[in-house]
Amino acid sequence: MSTIEFNSAFDGLQKGLLNFAIHLTRDEEDARDLLQETAYKAFKYKNLYQPQTNLRAWLMTIMRNTFINNYRQKKRRQTLNDNTDNTYFINSSNIQVGNDGEASTTMEELIQLVENLDDWMKIPFVMHYEGYKYEEIAETLAIPLGTVKSRIFFARRRLQESLRQRYASTSLGQMLN
Numbered sequence: 324m325s326t327i328e329f330n331s332a333f334d335g336l337q338k339g340l341l342n343f344a345i346h347l348t349r350d351e352e353d354a355r356d357l358l359q360e361t362a363y364k365a366f367k368y369k370n371l372y373q374p375q376t377n378l379r380a381w382l383m384t385i386m387r388n389t390f391i392n393n394y395r396q397k398k399r400r401q402t403l404n405d406n407t408d409n410t411y412f413i414n415s416s417n418i419q420v421g422n423d424g425e426a427s428t429t430m431e432e433l434i435q436l437v438e439n440l441d442d443w444m445k446i447p448f449v450m451h452y453e454g455y456k457y458e459e460i461a462e463t464l465a466i467p468l469g470t471v472k473s474r475i476f477f478a479r480r481r482l483q484e485s486l487r488q489r490y491a492s493t494s495l496g497q498m499l500n
Contacts, residue, residue, distance in 0.1 A: 324374045347390045361386040436485045448478035
């Protein structure tokens with residue numbers, strides 16, 4: 324299919340695509356953005372379109388997948404949009420008050436708990452904490468990727484159990500006194 328034929332076919336389907344976009348987004352402005360993004364992807368990947376197949380279905384699949392990807396991305400971001408006139412409370416959170424004593428005690432306890440882990444768990448866990456990717460840890464330690472993931476998982480679980488035990492006994496002791 325030539326570029327001119329593709330353009331002509333796309334123009335003929337544009338109104339139906341906009342209606343489908345409105346159905347997905349429930350907002351006309353978002354629907355126009357979705358249509359534009361679909362058009363961009365369609366023209367970018369028009370060489371992947373198989374002639375003699377349903378162009379409308381191909382375009383709607385692109386649109387639906389784009390909508391789903393955008394939805395998942397928005398959900399991950401959890402963006403807060405405040406439409407109120409008074410933004411004092413939103414902009415006034417620059418000052419934070421922290422309790423360094425409690426934070427440093429907790430960090431010291433965590434470091435001690437990590438130090439108490441067996442080496443087979445501690446080394447991959449510390450490397451992951453320091454920012455190494457699973458693949459890098461596996462390569463450095465010359466162990467399989469699945470082993471790295473399971474050792475980090477077991478280290479996390481052991482740390483969680485240790486913290487639960489430590490704070491459960493502290494809470495119980497405080498309740499008895």
